[in-house]
Amino acid sequence: MERRQEAREGAKVLVRDLLEPSSGLGLGLVAGAAGLDHVVTLSRVQRPGLALTGYTEYIRYGRVQILGASELGYLRKLSAARRAAVLRRLASCRISCFVVTKGLDAPAELLAEADARGIPILVTPAESTPFIKALSALLEERLALRLHLHAVLIDVFGLGVLIVGESGIGKSECALDLIDRGHRLVADDVVEIRRIGDVLIGASPDLTRYHMELRGLGVINIKDLYGVSSIRTSQRVELVVSLERWEAGREYDRLGLQDEKFLILEQEMSLIRMPVAPGRNLAILVEVAARNQLLKERGYDAARQFVERVDEMIEAKTTSGRRPLSRRRRATAERRRVR
Incomplete structure (x- = not known):
């Protein structure tokens, strides 16, 4: 975490x-x-x-x-x-x-x-x-507790997606691509997060509101370029996407079963680690991550259902002379696959 x-x-x-x-x-x-x-x-x-x-x-x-x-x-x-x-x-x-x-x-x-x-x-x-x-x-x-993060906050399909990562990794470029695809900017570079009850609300400081800084282009005004439909003044933070440089030999989650968390003001947010490498379209990946998170909030987890179907197929092919896997053995096998 x-x-x-x-x-x-x-x-x-x-x-x-x-x-x-x-x-x-x-x-x-x-x-x-x-x-x-x-x-x-x-x-x-x-x-x-x-x-x-x-x-x-x-x-x-x-x-x-x-x-x-x-x-x-x-x-x-x-x-x-x-x-x-x-x-x-x-x-x-x-x-x-x-x-x-x-x-x-x-x-x-x-x-x-x-x-x-x-x-x-x-x-x-x-x-x-x-x-x-x-x-x-x-x-x-x-009186809400406040925190300033070096990040980008985007409204993707109504879901507040906080994009974090080291400086220069491409957070603003990813956000700009998402805006071009019809999503809405809340804050770039600095995100002010307030905790009200159990809810985290993100917004932009007054000075940088509607603005974005892009290396090679400088500071641009998203509201002037894309119109009022491309911006929001505040948004609830519901998903964190961490952009990380691709490391050869490092194992990444390929099934989507790892349930990582990102702690902000003592509130746990769902965390997705997104490896950054040439040829990967980060905007589409973040968009799909947001869609998938919305489905999970509605009770549908595609990765877990896929694993359950695989387990059912394995059990169905088990010969009658062999004992089917118990629930405990199935859980152990699932953990080994995740590792």
Whole structure:
């Protein structure tokens, strides 16, 4: 299994970033401006209902604290002295920020504590549930682990194919041939990969988007040359093809039974090693590899079915006086053929 873990970036979002119009959250600041450089490191928000009763053990720095109608309604029912004590205890915890939903007014005691301790209090006119969904989606995207790989990412029949290999081996030329055959470029030379949940999403850095560098030609713009149908801004990574120089005497997989993996951000991707030699049409091979991977995802594995048919023919020709191969012996024979 190959590993590609270099250049991972630590992910964080500043509270002031949530106030930017580009976030689409529609938030406003009502108190605690001194804490706008607090960081949010977790996409899951927290509703401090239990903390308002005095149990603050599970308040975590790095999570956005949501105050909705239920939390504020509970606070209004407390006496002024009790409310001040509860909010003083809550504000003494390390808190990234509070968000008050439905455009409600935060208690004066909370505003005072927030200004004194530098805890931002933000307000949104949205209701709690839709706001939490929008905020969580934004944070998942921005907090996703990221990795920059020297590779090419192509959309082949809707399958994200990541082409890796040493510099100068022909990754960009292979990708250009695939584009000429009607497939779509996502990124060339540098691929930015984000992990969102268990999914890897690849995209191009802003500077090199739509561009490709070819030795002898220089930098070309794929969008201008082939049109908008030849490019994509992002694509899920589902298959890795490693271009490797042909080595005489080295054994290569000829049946397709080897199930190799390529590890990216702790996620395993199917890996195909593609020997590069004069006369081999790499674009067609990558295209067929993508078709074959799509069939495997649908439950059809041609190589394994072929081996099963061969085994069935061998068993059928076995004389009645000889014992047919047991399942264990068949598995051993299959492993020997693969080697």
